[in-house]
Amino acid sequence: MTTAIPVPDSATAFGIYVHWPFCAAKCPYCDFNSHVRHQPPDEERFVAAFERELSHFAALTPGRTVTSIFLGGGTPSLMQASTVGALLDRIAALWPVAPDAEITLEANPGSAEAERFRGYRAAGVNRLSLGVQSLDDAALQTLGRIHSVAEALTAVELARATFPRLSFDLIYARPGQTLRDWEAELKKAAALAADHLSLYQLTIEPETPFFRLHEAGKLAVPDSDLAAEFYALTQEVAGAHGLPAYEISNHAAPGGESRHNLTYWRYQDYVGVGPGAHGRLTFDGSKRATMTEKHPERWLEGVERQGHGLVVDEALTLEETADEMLLMGLRLREGVARERYLKMSGRDFSPARLAFLNEHGFIEACGDGRLRTTRNGWLVLDSVVADLAA
Numbered sequence: 001m002t003t004a005i006p007v008p009d010s011a012t013a014f015g016i017y018v019h020w021p022f023c024a025a026k027c028p029y030c031d032f033n034s035h036v037r038h039q040p041p042d043e044e045r046f047v048a049a050f051e052r053e054l055s056h057f058a059a060l061t062p063g064r065t066v067t068s069i070f071l072g073g074g075t076p077s078l079m080q081a082s083t084v085g086a087l088l089d090r091i092a093a094l095w096p097v098a099p100d101a102e103i104t105l106e107a108n109p110g111s112a113e114a115e116r117f118r119g120y121r122a123a124g125v126n127r128l129s130l131g132v133q134s135l136d137d138a139a140l141q142t143l144g145r146i147h148s149v150a151e152a153l154t155a156v157e158l159a160r161a162t163f164p165r166l167s168f169d170l171i172y173a174r175p176g177q178t179l180r181d182w183e184a185e186l187k188k189a190a191a192l193a194a195d196h197l198s199l200y201q202l203t204i205e206p207e208t209p210f211f212r213l214h215e216a217g218k219l220a221v222p223d224s225d226l227a228a229e230f231y232a233l234t235q236e237v238a239g240a241h242g243l244p245a246y247e248i249s250n251h252a253a254p255g256g257e258s259r260h261n262l263t264y265w266r267y268q269d270y271v272g273v274g275p276g277a278h279g280r281l282t283f284d285g286s287k288r289a290t291m292t293e294k295h296p297e298r299w300l301e302g303v304e305r306q307g308h309g310l311v312v313d314e315a316l317t318l319e320e321t322a323d324e325m326l327l328m329g330l331r332l333r334e335g336v337a338r339e340r341y342l343k344m345s346g347r348d349f350s351p352a353r354l355a356f357l358n359e360h361g362f363i364e365a366c367g368d369g370r371l372r373t374t375r376n377g378w379l380v381l382d383s384v385v386a387d388l389a390a
Ligand SMILES: C[S@@+](CC[C@H](N)C(=O)[O-])C[C@H]1O[C@@H](n2cnc3c(N)ncnc32)[C@H](O)[C@@H]1O
Pocket: 029, 030, 031, 032, 073, 074, 075, 106, 107, 108, 109, 130, 131, 132, 133, 169, 170, 171, 200, 201, 202, 203, 204, 205
């Protein structure tokens, strides 16, 4: 049985993110740090580098207990199960890992990946996050995906039978998609879902093929009014199926929330290893931000040369810390604890701004001293955060 995760008042969560930067093909909408290589990457060499970078961070974080691990990408399901096993074993050798730690692997639904599911489970993965993206073959093609709906359904079924927990991702507000199409697709998805769904509105990211098509007038996406309707419909359908949003784009049954992602949004500590990974760690009450070299082979060389691939490792100012905490926390339904914000930033919200945002229905104060964004506020989150932080 699942129970709701209590909101912690201290920074006890400690996550480890490992980035696998390769994909079989590059999707035209995606600006994640993912690369296609004609030769399969040398997994052993990468594992050795991950291990060295993990050791670097372990030396900085004695006494911490790992509460979640996330193998993300890229396409981590291109890794052999033995590679995943070696990484998880290394993490367990470097830190104590909580017995109930959430260990997620991001997977694409191709049949080759699905064949590895049992191996990942045996290696210790207890949650799969599957990139289904659409339950419509024509839409999968538009999105440049290399899997079919039939493969996605097989992968969902196999994942449900293999892992204790499963989430899958869908992208909506796609070119040409109507509200009715999306309603039907989402209802099907909700019926297939376990305890978690990630529902992302398509965003047009700079320097992607979709961006260039959009600029050239060859790819139409919903305007902001229609996008708001898509969003409202998504909340309604997912909510009616017992999967309310606990974050702007993430829906879960109570207790099914991603603990790892909650660690980010609650602005707790996490280590990020692998090309282009970010981390946030607290030392003596202040946050440090880390980021590694993005380019996979340059990262590899950096780690082999100096034991880590860090290109950013700096203390954040109180102001930066406060802004990040708001930006992350206001994505969550549970919002931000005002007391923690005060403690971390040394400042309070302006009563005039609070009153303004509240009057316009963008934020609300909860009885327990938390401040949270309303559904309307989520639609304009960046402006809400900018207004509060100003
Ligand atoms: C880091 S990707 C990796 C997942 C996995 N490689 C896959 O594609 O199935 C995580 C998710 O971000 C979402 N995503 C990536 N680019 C997006 C975009 N431009 N708009 C909306 N969602 C996007 C997709 O749903 C994807 O599953």
